[in-house]
Amino acid sequence: ETGVTQSPTHLIKTRGQQVTLRCSSQSGHNTVSWYQQALGQGPQFIFQYYREEENGRGNFPPRFSGLQFPNYSSELNVNALELDDSALYLCASSSQGKEQFFGPGTRLTVL
Amino acid sequence: GEDVEQSLFLSVREGDSSVINCTYTDSSSTYLYWYKQEPGAGLQLLTYIFSNMDMKQDQRLTVLLNKKDKHLSLRIADTQTGDSAIYFCAENDNQGGKLIFGQGTELSVKP
Numbered sequence: 001e002t003g004v005t006q007s008p009t010h011l012i013k014t015r016g017q018q019v020t021l022r023c024s025s026q027s028g029h030n031t032v033s034w035y036q037q038a039l040g041q042g043p044q045f046i047f048q049y050y051r052e053e054e055n056g057r058g059n060f061p062p063r064f065s066g067l068q069f070p071n072y073s074s075e076l077n078v079n080a081l082e083l084d085d086s087a088l089y090l091c092a093s094s095s096q097g098k099e100q101f102f103g104p105g106t107r108l109t110v111l
Numbered sequence: 112g113e114d115v116e117q118s119l120f121l122s123v124r125e126g127d128s129s130v131i132n133c134t135y136t137d138s139s140s141t142y143l144y145w146y147k148q149e150p151g152a153g154l155q156l157l158t159y160i161f162s163n164m165d166m167k168q169d170q171r172l173t174v175l176l177n178k179k180d181k182h183l184s185l186r187i188a189d190t191q192t193g194d195s196a197i198y199f200c201a202e203n204d205n206q207g208g209k210l211i212f213g214q215g216t217e218l219s220v221k222p
Contacts, residue, residue: 042199042212056208102154
């Protein structure tokens with residue numbers, strides 16, 4: 001059984017640029033959630049996708065957007081990057097919502 | 112509002128028991144979780160407890176839930192140096208979608 005994978009591992013961008021992060025869910029899981037983890041903090045919920053539809057959103061601006069594909073993989077897009085967007089971005093997959101399994105994360109640095 | 116709080120640091124000696132505490136505010140949470148994060152890595156689901164349970168034991172891990180006081184604890188028996196990590200407590204929201212995390216407790220195990 002393949003676990004949750006994310007790409008890329010690390011990314012460096014400059015302010016104002018756009019970024020796309022990718023996540024492949026664990027086999028059999030139809031729900032993907034994205035979290036932002038700033039240094040020294042717990043993860044903060046960005047949004048969740050279930051069967052290709054957004055199914056809940058945290059307190060993040062519209063420049064954070066996402067997609068889920070028919071194979072349940074997902075993308076997180078962030079436009080107009082700001083310095084405070086520097087963080088570890090975590091993707092979690094689940095089925096029926098009870099247990100969320102996390103990927104290794106993408107470390108984004110905005111200069 | 113929703114909030115999860117944990118103490119930031121805990122230091123124990125190898126072989127001792129560790130107890131990590133957490134308080135939460137959302138009494139409608141269905142499940143409460145403990146995750147482990149090692150440096151530079153994603154989150155590993157350790158265990159979870161259904162809100163109508165008082166205790167759950169899984170090998171060296173014991174979870175205690177006091178729903179009246181909204182207090183959750185994780186006890187690690189015979190703590191090993193490999194247990195050194197940051198431990199996050201999380202509750203799910205009342206719709207079962209997003210996880211709300213505490214700030215994490217850094218466990219340091221001294222030989």
